[in-house]
Amino acid sequence: MPCDTPVIVALDFPEAASAIAMAEQLDPAKCRLKVGKELFTSSGPAVIEQLHQRGFEVFLDLKFHDIPNTTASAVRAAADLGVWMVNVHAGGGRRMMNACTEILHSREGHRPLLIAVTVLTSLEQEDLQEVGVDIEPMVQVQRLGRLAQECGLDGLVCSARESRALRGALGDDLLLVTPGIRPSDASADDQKRIVTPAQAMTNGSSFLVIGRPITRAAAPAQALDRILAELQQA
Numbered sequence: 001m002p003c004d005t006p007v008i009v010a011l012d013f014p015e016a017a018s019a020i021a022m023a024e025q026l027d028p029a030k031c032r033l034k035v036g037k038e039l040f041t042s043s044g045p046a047v048i049e050q051l052h053q054r055g056f057e058v059f060l061d062l063k064f065h066d067i068p069n070t071t072a073s074a075v076r077a078a079a080d081l082g083v084w085m086v087n088v089h090a091g092g093g094r095r096m097m098n099a100c101t102e103i104l105h106s107r108e109g110h111r112p113l114l115i116a117v118t119v120l121t122s123l124e125q126e127d128l129q130e131v132g133v134d135i136e137p138m139v140q141v142q143r144l145g146r147l148a149q150e151c152g153l154d155g156l157v158c159s160a161r162e163s164r165a166l167r168g169a170l171g172d173d174l175l176l177v178t179p180g181i182r183p184s185d186a187s188a189d190d191q192k193r194i195v196t197p198a199q200a201m202t203n204g205s206s207f208l209v210i211g212r213p214i215t216r217a218a219a220p221a222q223a224l225d226r227i228l229a230e231l232q233q234a
């Protein structure tokens, strides 16, 4: 069942049973699902197969960041799992990202969308300065976004706060996958560069990654429906 909405629900759960229980409350036509570091570390590739069997397309979010050979090999392994999307960290640089696009373009069969994380949505300018990046998030996002585009990646992970400027600087072809999405009444949790679902789409985001506002809701399916209704009105 193909999904016809921009929502990707983050399945941040400690093991497969709770992740699958959440997936079974959701409709593959209304959302895609993201498997991240916690769930994949605990459950491995099997949980992806279980989600595929339930009709979901899966974004494997491991933010691969390593030397070119290691990262390209990991991306190939992700492609072998049949995932819809996989991410690397643009901070790995040009040679790493080129190695990843080359290995995907040289393979037969299924090829996932390959996107690059730019600046984590949990970071603000002060955080960047502490780790030696003495520029604003917007500038760093555009610098890494341009580099990823030059390397032929399909898209970027960034905050929807940067989506409009990225569209102006890099055009409309890049997929902009934006976490840090919060309905106006939701807690920010540990996210810093947050945007509402409707504003994110208005800003030019392609996909919205949403975790706790849906998965921690008393009624997750209804929380998703409310967000989809907000998007319809945008």
Ligand SMILES: O=C(O)c1cc(=O)[nH]c(=O)n1[C@@H]1O[C@H](COP(=O)(O)O)[C@@H](O)[C@H]1O
Pocket: 010, 012, 034, 036, 061, 063, 087, 117, 119, 120, 121, 122, 157, 158, 179, 180, 181, 189, 191, 209, 210, 211, 212, 213
């Ligand atoms: O690559 C990601 O998915 C990601 C990048 C980023 O900059 N910020 C970010 O929050 N994420 C992920 O998106 C999800 C956001 O979850 P919530 O904060 O619960 O909505 C988590 O699974 C994060 O690991």
